[in-house]
Amino acid sequence: MKRFTLSKQERLSSRKEIEILFLEGQSLTKYPVRLVWREAICPTPGEAPLRMMFSVSKKKFPKAVDRNRAKRLMKEGYRLLKPEIISTIAGQKYFHLGLIYTGSELLDFVTIQKSISIALERWMQKLQQETR
RNA sequence: AUCUGUGAUGGAUCUAUCGCUCUCAAUUCAUUGAGGGAGGAAAGUCCGGACAGCGUAGAGUACCGCACCAUCUAACAGAUGGGCUUUGCUUUCAGCAGGGACAGACAGUGUCACAGAAACUAUACCGUCUCGCCGAAGGGUGGGAUAAGGGUGAAAACGUGCGGUAAGAGCGCACGCAUGGUCAGGGUAACCGGUCAUGGGAUAAACCUUGCGGGCUGAAAUGCCAUGUACACUCCAAUCUCGUCAGGCAUUCGUGCAUGAUAAGCCCGGCUGCUCGCCGGCGUGUACCAACAGUUGGAGGGGGUAGGCAGAUAGAGCUAUAGUAGCAAUGCUAUGGCCCAGAUAAAUGAUAGGUGUUCCUGAUUCAUUAGGAAUGACAGAAUCCGGCUUAUACAUCACAGAUGCAC
RNA sequence: GGUCCCGUAGUACAACGGAUAGUAUGAAGGUUUCCGGAACCUUAGAUUGGGGUUCGAUCCCCCACGGGACUA
Numbered sequence: 001m002k003r004f005t006l007s008k009q010e011r012l013s014s015r016k017e018i019e020i021l022f023l024e025g026q027s028l029t030k031y032p033v034r035l036v037w038r039e040a041i042c043p044t045p046g047e048a049p050l051r052m053m054f055s056v057s058k059k060k061f062p063k064a065v066d067r068n069r070a071k072r073l074m075k076e077g078y079r080l081l082k083p084e085i086i087s088t089i090a091g092q093k094y095f096h097l098g099l100i101y102t103g104s105e106l107l108d109f110v111t112i113q114k115s116i117s118i119a120l121e122r123w124m125q126k127l128q129q130e131t132r
Numbered sequence: 133a134u135c136u137g138u139g140a141u142g143g144a145u146c147u148a149u150c151g152c153u154c155u156c157a158a159u160u161c162a163u164u165g166a167g168g169g170a171g172g173a174a175a176g177u178c179c180g181g182a183c184a185g186c187g188u189a190g191a192g193u194a195c196c197g198c199a200c201c202a203u204c205u206a207a208c209a210g211a212u213g214g215g216c217u218u219u220g221c222u223u224u225c226a227g228c229a230g231g232g233a234c235a236g237a238c239a240g241u242g243u244c245a246c247a248g249a250a251a252c253u254a255u256a257c258c259g260u261c262u263c264g265c266c267g268a269a270g271g272g273u274g275g276g277a278u279a280a281g282g283g284u285g286a287a288a289a290c291g292u293g294c295g296g297u298a299a300g301a302g303c304g305c306a307c308g309c310a311u312g313g314u315c316a317g318g319g320u321a322a323c324c325g326g327u328c329a330u331g332g333g334a335u336a337a338a339c340c341u342u343g344c345g346g347g348c349u350g351a352a353a354u355g356c357c358a359u360g361u362a363c364a365c366u367c368c369a370a371u372c373u374c375g376u377c378a379g380g381c382a383u384u385c386g387u388g389c390a391u392g393a394u395a396a397g398c399c400c401g402g403c404u405g406c407u408c409g410c411c412g413g414c415g416u417g418u419a420c421c422a423a424c425a426g427u428u429g430g431a432g433g434g435g436g437u438a439g440g441c442a443g444a445u446a447g448a449g450c451u452a453u454a455g456u457a458g459c460a461a462u463g464c465u466a467u468g469g470c471c472c473a474g475a476u477a478a479a480u481g482a483u484a485g486g487u488g489u490u491c492c493u494g495a496u497u498c499a500u501u502a503g504g505a506a507u508g509a510c511a512g513a514a515u516c517c518g519g520c521u522u523a524u525a526c527a528u529c530a531c532a533g534a535u536g537c538a539c
Numbered sequence: 540g541g542u543c544c545c546g547u548a549g550u551a552c553a554a555c556g557g558a559u560a561g562u563a564u565g566a567a568g569g570u571u572u573c574c575g576g577a578a579c580c581u582u583a584g585a586u587u588g589g590g591g592u593u594c595g596a597u598c599c600c601c602c603a604c605g606g607g608a609c610u611a
Binding site for chain 2: 013113
């Protein structure tokens, strides 16, 4: 049975790991989101296969309420799509992911979810090309 | 009745599924069950505290803040009540509704553009009065007195009236205003009232003076923790090389053993920026002492990256009832009840459906029903409280204004 | 989280509490030229918003808004 969880173990929370992610990671953009990823070379035992972080620019959303709203919508969209991604990478590799909201105005949940799913699909295609 | 403005109050709710976070319980250690989970401003950071670190030997000065009085309060630049003053209205010896950074301008200094004679030691422009000279006269000219009138200005040397005078002038008197003194007066006090004296332009949100208050820094403060890696330092063992202060004791003359010092001055740091004064320094310095150092292994051990725990959520706590002090703000007492967010790249969300509310359309029995739409504003805890300020869809209430209708 | 500073024409800067807020550049129009440039002439254009002190505020004080710097 698929589980749509997104607990603390599946989020990226260490300042160091985040810095490395943005320093060394690759990225692609599908409006209004931008996806950053990096393969974790030496994962600690018991770590989740995908670890995620979410970010919204303070410049584009000066009010804290709007930033919270955008993050929550992205989290919800990712949470519902996650099990498919895990089944396709099949537990062989470990990845750190970052989702950044680059749009300048708040959209509704359905469009955000769609663009996240497109971004993730493109990412999977890229990975398959690299492995070949 | 509608609209607008101001103020106050509230700022929908229930169920299901999938999630997030905290607490408790259970255990197969990864899950299950139960319960809690944003605001009136959580915001701005404008004030005041609690709490913590540093300091604690203080004094003076500087700097900053406050400024009618009393009360409330943990405290405040907040609140309540009072005084004085000011604006508007009603139409008067007052009432109602607002506003007031509301100590001091005889302690001193500065500034007061333009206009005006003059902006504070009155250089008298037009005038008024008087004396001398000239002239027949109107008048002219020179000296003196005069701040009542004119004009200027934001402001003109206390105001108005009467007396007085050559003309005038607080020169005198009455009333009023301001300031200062005073009273066995009223009031806790500001202040009010009486009385005496003086008459002094404005400006302290110009410098300043007086009184009162303030040690500095803020939770990213501060205290603590265990593991791994590398390292300053200390001890022990092994190994290798180099070297052996002074006097004393012992001596197998190879050597072994114990002992030996830190003054003044200067510099730096701290106590509030400065001064005095004080404290500290494994700084310098002269002086003194004398044996180590490297490598390897073991033990101890300090600082510190990232991380974790405490600080940090039971309190100036919330709430109900009764009594009680006070005009009120606000306390006090008694008896119950409650535990009410604690995240840390930072939790409170998504979807679906109902109830309620508002709006639109239709129907009629005129306050009900059917269908559709919306459920919105300002806005997200970050150590915690008390205020202030600012933002706020919609609903309700109060007040004010405008328009329309009826009487 | 804390501390501090600034806001003037489109832009960069001035202005002791006192004329109609000034200078440069840019903008618009004109003169000159066959056309353009340069030059010359002319014009428009601003004190972040609100309140207070003052006879009078860009300047002094308070509140708000916007922008920036420092600290860790």
